[in-house]
Amino acid sequence: MPSRTVQPANGPLRGHIHVPGDKSISHRALMLGAMAVGETVIEGLLEGEDVLATAAAMRAMGATIERRGATWHVWGVGVGGLLQPATALDMGNSGTSTRLLMGLVASHPITATFVGDTSLSQRPMGRVIEPLSLMGTDFTASPSGRLPLMVRGLCPAVPIEYRLPVASAQVKSAVLLAGLNTPGITRVIEPVATRDHSERMLAGFGAEVWREGDVISIRGEAELKPQRITVPGDPSSAAFATVAALIVPGSEVTIANVGMNPTRAGLYDVLRSMGASIAFGQQRSVGGEPVADLVVSASTLTAVKTDPTIVASMVDEFPVLFVAAAFARGRSVFRGLEELRVKESDRIAVMAAALRAIGARVEELPDGLAIEGTGGEPLPGGGTIATHLDHRIAMSLAVAALNCRAGVALDDDAPVATSYPRFFADIGALHTA
Numbered sequence: 246m247p248s249r250t251v252q253p254a255n256g257p258l259r260g261h262i263h264v265p266g267d268k269s270i271s272h273r274a275l276m277l278g279a280m281a282v283g284e285t286v287i288e289g290l291l292e293g294e295d296v297l298a299t300a301a302a303m304r305a306m307g308a309t310i311e312r313r314g315a316t317w318h319v320w321g322v323g324v325g326g327l328l329q330p331a332t333a334l335d336m337g338n339s340g341t342s343t344r345l346l347m348g349l350v351a352s353h354p355i356t357a358t359f360v361g362d363t364s365l366s367q368r369p370m371g372r373v374i375e376p377l378s379l380m381g382t383d384f385t386a387s388p389s390g391r392l393p394l395m396v397r398g399l400c401p402a403v404p405i406e407y408r409l410p411v412a413s414a415q416v417k418s419a420v421l422l423a424g425l426n427t428p429g430i431t432r433v434i435e436p437v438a439t440r441d442h443s444e445r446m447l448a449g450f451g452a453e454v455w456r457e458g459d460v461i462s463i464r465g466e467a468e469l470k471p472q473r474i475t476v477p478g479d480p481s482s483a484a485f486a487t488v489a490a491l492i493v494p495g496s497e498v499t500i501a502n503v504g505m506n507p508t509r510a511g512l513y514d515v516l517r518s519m520g521a522s523i524a525f526g527q528q529r530s531v532g533g534e535p536v537a538d539l540v541v542s543a544s545t546l547t548a549v550k551t552d553p554t555i556v557a558s559m560v561d562e563f564p565v566l567f568v569a570a571a572f573a574r575g576r577s578v579f580r581g582l583e584e585l586r587v588k589e590s591d592r593i594a595v596m597a598a599a600l601r602a603i604g605a606r607v608e609e610l611p612d613g614l615a616i617e618g619t620g621g622e623p624l625p626g627g628g629t630i631a632t633h634l635d636h637r638i639a640m641s642l643a644v645a646a647l648n649c650r651a652g653v654a655l656d657d658d659a660p661v662a663t664s665y666p667r668f669f670a671d672i673g674a675l676h677t678a
């Protein structure tokens with residue numbers, strides 16, 4: 246476990262960074278490229294460990310995937326064409342790879358075993374096993390529906406209409422991807438809107454997929470046509486430099502190429518409601534997704550109470566929002582965050598412990614956190630933070646360290662490589678002194 250001490254910023258953060266490719270979109274580009282017939286070309290793919298796990302799995306099931314300079318090239322097997330993998334598929338730390346690929350395998354006549362690291366092996370897969378079992382797929386899972394697990398796909402599978410019991414884009418996507426190779430129409434009812442990258446990209450590849458109110462339908466046995474895809478920057482990664490610039494006095498930072506899909510951009514609305522100075526320049530469309538360059542200036546933040554309806558549009562950004570709240574004026578309250586307990590770590594409990602360790606005043610609630618902010622004053626810092634194989638915990642505390650008197654030690658900085666390998670270099674480049 247490589248440990249690292251992050252020192253407080255020795256002056257304002259200044260400069261310009263280019264945020265890496267969106268993780269959710271990168272996974273989907275590889276998967277759908279692998280399901281098309283012909284060559285898909287991907288620009289801006291996130292080369293993080295999670296996405297590389299998806300690439301390795303698609304290769305193991307028959308796709309050819311190559312990096313040539315700055316672009317990635319995928320020669321797909323076609324819908325229905327996935328091959329039986331010779332060995333277990335190693336999903337590493339990646340919930341998205343696991344759940345979406347379980348969906349793809351579910352309606353193919355193949356058997357696949359999924360394994361992962363100790364974090365992923367504790368995460369619930371029953372939420373995907375349940376709908377895919379209704380489609381006829383057979384599963385043998387570890388106790389409580391965990392990894393390692395084996396999926397025996399059924400072809401043809403049975404189309405279903407499934408109401409999501411949790412707001413989860415991964416579960417929605419697993420069912421839609423299983424529906425790709427299933428005769429007839431598969432429907433997902435989504436009471437709370439979640440990120441819609443699967444629907445957008447399936448349509449882009451030529452599948453018939455449509456939304457009526459909260460019902461998303463896909464016509465199966467689709468033929469996907471290869472595409473040229475440009476992956477926009479990841480708003481979940483941009484969140485770290487954004488909060489860093491807000492809490493380090495005197496900072497002004499430009500973060501280029503940030504995806505602003507409304508199903509992902511909740512954090513930026515919440516920060517602005519706290520008084521954050523964030524300007525959205527060069528608004529444009531990249532790969533069918535809205536994108537902007539953010540100009541973020543250090544701001545006096547005030548406490549906030551988030552509405553539970555906004556959670557799905559910023560589900561991965563709460564750890565770093567908690568850091569912003571720790572430096573805001575007043576008591577912030579975040580509720581409706583039950584899903585945070587089943588991410589790479591229990592992000593409510595782990596962030597409560599980490600913020601306390603650096604001197605913040607925090608109350609853990611069953612479904613969230615209440616945080617008493619400093620009003621902008623630095624926190625004491627010091628101590629060593631347990632990151633629990635969770636990239637977002639590591640990066641959030643590295644950001645907090647910038648405004649802690651004694652800095653912050655992370656027990657393990659390796660997890661940042663799952664979603665943002667250049668994180669420490671990007672933040673380092675913003676130091677002026």
Ligand SMILES: O=C(O)C1=C[C@@H](OP(=O)(O)O)[C@@H](O)[C@H](O)C1
Pocket residue numbers: 268269270341412413414415416418440560561584
């Ligand atoms: O579909 C996706 O790409 C993702 C969906 C979210 O998970 P849930 O579907 O479990 O909320 C999110 O936390 C994850 O980082 C990526």
Ligand SMILES: C=C(OP(=O)(O)O)C(=O)O
Pocket residue numbers: 295338339340341342561588589637664
């Ligand atoms: C929850 C996350 O990812 P995944 O579910 O793919 O592991 C995340 O990136 O914060």
